[in-house]
Amino acid sequence: MLISEIITHSRVLSLNSVSSKKRLFQEIANGLVVECDLPVDNVFNALKDREQLGPTGMGNGIAIPHAKVGGINEIIGMFIRLAKPIEFDSIDKKKVDLIFAILAPIHSGVEHLKALAKVSRLLRDKNICSKLRSTEDITALHSILIQDWDIKAA
Numbered sequence: 547m548l549i550s551e552i553i554t555h556s557r558v559l560s561l562n563s564v565s566s567k568k569r570l571f572q573e574i575a576n577g578l579v580v581e582c583d584l585p586v587d588n589v590f591n592a593l594k595d596r597e598q599l600g601p602t603g604m605g606n607g608i609a610i611p612h613a614k615v616g617g618i619n620e621i622i623g624m625f626i627r628l629a630k631p632i633e634f635d636s637i638d639k640k641k642v643d644l645i646f647a648i649l650a651p652i653h654s655g656v657e658h659l660k661a662l663a664k665v666s667r668l669l670r671d672k673n674i675c676s677k678l679r680s681t682e683d684i685t686a687l688h689s690i691l692i693q694d695w696d697i698k699a700a
Contacts, residue, residue: 547660549668550692552623552648556581558691560682562629567597570632571611574624574647582649584617589649603636608669612648612662621661622649625691627678644669644678 559577564570575589582589592613596602603609624647631641646665650658668674668691677690 547657547664548692548694549623549664552621552661553625553688553691554581555684555688557622557624558684558688559625560627560629560684560687564626564628564632565630566632567634568594570626570628570645571597573626574611574645577624578622578647578649582618582622584615588615588617589613592649593647601635601637603634603642604666604669605636605638605640606670606672606675607631607636607640607642608644608646608675609634609636609642610646610648610662610665610669612650612658614650614652614654614658616652618649618651620651621654621657623647623661623665625687627682627687629682644675 564573571590571593575586578589579586592615593611596613602611626645628643631643634642636642648661678687
């Protein structure tokens with residue numbers, strides 16, 4: 547699976563005004579419903595409910611909120627770079643500024659896990675994260691994300 551299969555240029559954002567996890571989930575929901583034709587509340591609640599099972603902040607300023615939702619037939623991703631990091635209950639207690647949200651169809655199994663693994667490997671690379679943090683330009687962020695990086699499995 548390639549990152550370019552789950553993310554589009556229009557689903558890459560650089561935001562300056564997000565101040566909480568709840569507000570972040572609302573931004574994700576608002577952004578994804580435009581392309582997915584889903585009710586905002588379905589996306590927001592799916593992300594919020596999944597987060598209540600355990601935080602999706604993986605440390606080093608990175609979070610991968612993800613959820614399964616009805617009404618989609620493929621895995622959908624959205625990347626957000628925050629100008630100001632927010633609290634996210636990450637395992638290392640550090641604030642988060644790089645977020646890659648993933649929505650998967652209700653009955654997805656292996657494909658959902660493959661997407662999570664691919665994004666996790668991508669964002670564990672300090673060089674890639676440094677590049678993502680060095681620009682607010684959407685086109686540059688998108689290009690960094692979809693580049694065919696030679697990333698080994700953990």
